[in-house]
Amino acid sequence: MTGGLAVYRLCRYFSxxxxxxxxxAKINGAQFTVLDSELDKPMGKVSGFWLTWHYFGFSPVFGAVIALGQIVLALLLCWRRTTLLASCIGLGMMTVILLIDVTYGVDFQGTAMASLTAASLGFIVAQHRGELLRLFWTERMAEQPPTPRSRRVAKAAALTALLATAGAGSYWIANENNRLPTPLDGAWSVTGGRYQSPGTDQPLDKVYFERNRAYMAVFRFGDQSAQHHFEVDPSTKTLKIWEHWLHKSDPIFAGTYKFRGDDHLLIEGHFNRSGSPAQLELTRAPSTR
Incomplete structure (x- = not known):
């Protein structure tokens, strides 16, 4: 037995x-389970590791499918005829897992194990590089006749147009459709004044003027929340809010706003067309970005 073959077998059975x-581990509940103390944290304060763990564990079906896939790949690695197939699929899977581990701050032990497994599968695949090169490149090139220059130019132009359209379109969606920055954007805590919407059990305690959703304001009343439509005129310092996002048929507030420094905001006006004026003092919440 040569040294290369021994390493090849070691990589197969280790992987x-x-x-x-x-x-x-996924089937038996050793992975994708989240601590109650983490579930009680606001999302903006959850670490990347626990956010990932909760995301993958949210659907039992998803976790079961991933677990079944890993078990099947492990069994396929134990037969020589299916080793290459399992290694190619497994290498893709482990590369994605390793990328998640590194970028989301998964613990060192898990990251190290994913690295070793990906390296082992990569070693197996590398031993078959000649076969893979013939399958995916050499034989394909031999089967295809040379492409005329005019066709290559046309294809390059079409791909360039596609890239430009996709890039410009997504930029417009993000910066013109999804976002319409206003001076009020951000999360605010109500520190003075009182407003309680009909149908809510608690008074307003948080206001979110959403930066990433044009015209959306979210009012939070304890555990309850409501999405509203808002518009701001910075030149006159006026603020108007309607009952439903992207609909301006039911106004619930009209008034003015005034900053006291960068982190304090005073809103004055009338809620729900009431005759008596209302005043709310808001303090900017710490950023969770």
């Missing part, structure tokens, strides 16, 4: 063992 372990 199979790791995939089996993590596959059954």
């Amino acid at each position: 199979a063992a790791v995939l089996l372990f993590y596959g059954f």
Whole structure:
């Protein structure tokens, strides 16, 4: 037995063992479970690791499918005929897992194990590089006749137009459709004054003028919240709010706003067309970005 073959076998069975372990860990509840103390945190304060763990564990079906896939790949690695197939699929899976581990701050032990498994599968795939090169490149090139220059130019122009359209379109959606910056954008806590909407159990305690959703304001009343439509005129310092986002048929507030420094905001006006004026003092909440 040569040294290369020994390493090849070691990589096969090591990768199979790791995939089996993590596959059954998901089925038995050792992975994708979240602490109650983490579930009680505001999303903006949750670490990348627990956010990822909660996301993947939110759907039991998703976790079961991933677990089943890992178990099947582990078994396929144990047969020579299916080793290359399992290694190619497994390498893609482990590369994505490793990317998540690194970028979301998963613990060192999990990241190290994902790195070793990805490296082992990469070693197996590398031993078959000649076969893969022939399958995906050499034979394909031999089968295809040379492409005329005019066709290559036309294809390059079409791809360039597609890239430009996709880039410009998504930029417009993000910066013109989704966002319409206003001086009020951000999260604010109500620190003075009182407003309670009909149908709510508690008074208004948080106001969100959403930066990433043009015209959207969210009022939070304890555990309850409501989305509203708002518009601001910075030249006159006026603020208007309507009952439903993107609909201006039911106004609930009309008045003015005034800043006291960068983090304090005073809103004065009338809620729900009431005759008596209302005044709210808002303090900017710490950024969670």
